[in-house]
Amino acid sequence: MELEKLDFAKPVEGVTAFSTTRGQVDRRNPYSGVNLCDYVGDDALRVLDARLTLAMQLGVDLDNLVMPRQTHSCRVAVIDEHFRSLDIDQQEAALEGVDALVTSLPGVVIGVNTADCVPMALVDGQAGIIAVAHAGWRGTAGRIAAKVVDGMCRQGARADRIQVAMGPSICQACFEVGDEVVDAFRKAGFALDAIVERNAATGKAHIDLRAANRAALVAAGIKADNIITSQHCSRCDHERFFSARRLGINSGRTFTGIYRE
Numbered sequence: 100m101e102l103e104k105l106d107f108a109k110p111v112e113g114v115t116a117f118s119t120t121r122g123q124v125d126r127r128n129p130y131s132g133v134n135l136c137d138y139v140g141d142d143a144l145r146v147l148d149a150r151l152t153l154a155m156q157l158g159v160d161l162d163n164l165v166m167p168r169q170t171h172s173c174r175v176a177v178i179d180e181h182f183r184s185l186d187i188d189q190q191e192a193a194l195e196g197v198d199a200l201v202t203s204l205p206g207v208v209i210g211v212n213t214a215d216c217v218p219m220a221l222v223d224g225q226a227g228i229i230a231v232a233h234a235g236w237r238g239t240a241g242r243i244a245a246k247v248v249d250g251m252c253r254q255g256a257r258a259d260r261i262q263v264a265m266g267p268s269i270c271q272a273c274f275e276v277g278d279e280v281v282d283a284f285r286k287a288g289f290a291l292d293a294i295v296e297r298n299a300a301t302g303k304a305h306i307d308l309r310a311a312n313r314a315a316l317v318a319a320g321i322k323a324d325n326i327i328t329s330q331h332c333s334r335c336d337h338e339r340f341f342s343a344r345r346l347g348i349n350s351g352r353t354f355t356g357i358y359r360e
């Protein structure tokens with residue numbers, strides 16, 4: 100399985116962040132390639148196979164691969180010893196409707212599934228705390244970026260030490276939106292001139308989700324120099340990363356994970 104490594108501004112020893120790539124793709128099949136997401140209509144055995152392959156590649160047990168059931172919320176869950184003491188059903192309930200995870204446990208791979216939305220991996224190397232978040236336009240406007248930073252700080256991280264790596268996501272040129280989306284960002288207090296452009300030909304608004312998340316992170320105390328943004332566009336490069344805009348909602352997802360040894 101080929102992983103796209105995500106770099107932090109200052110590498111943190113023992114901490115690795117990555118996004119999966121689709122690998123060999125059958126263009127007629129929107130699930131074709133590596134998909135770890137089990138609630139987007141893909142075959143359950145294929146998903147399990149992808150999870151097993153990734154867990155083996157990273158050298159962890161399947162139990163230590165933790166991903167939430169995302170719903171474009173701004174909820175953050177902490178993966179700690181208490182979570183690990185729960186049975187499978189209780190763990191699933193704890194991960195329902197969650198879009199960001201925080202942990203300080205070594206050997207646990209936390210991740211989110213995206214197709215165009217912005218995945219971000221975060222680390223405070225000194226505190227030994229890592230996190231991951233999924234930010235579509237709703238989560239971005241709802242400032243999930245600030246909420247995951249807050250979740251890390253509650254565990255002992257410090258915003259001025261946190262580094263962020265954003266994985267592959269839709270580029271501004273590809274992300275045409277309706278005016279109700281622009282309104283949501285206006286109401287959430289974002290500086291629109293920094294994140295919205297109008298296409299001269301169509302008059303449609305295009306939002307820069309990466310810039311919006313960067314702004315939310317900086318407002319939450321993250322140093323701008325500590326934020327690295329992948330320039331890969333999932334829609335432009337849909338044979339390497341899944342894109343809901345290109346392949347439809349019924350398609351696979353790119354998994355972006357982080358773990359510490």
Ligand SMILES: [Zn+2]
Nearest residue numbers: 270273332335
């Ligand atoms: Zn693009």
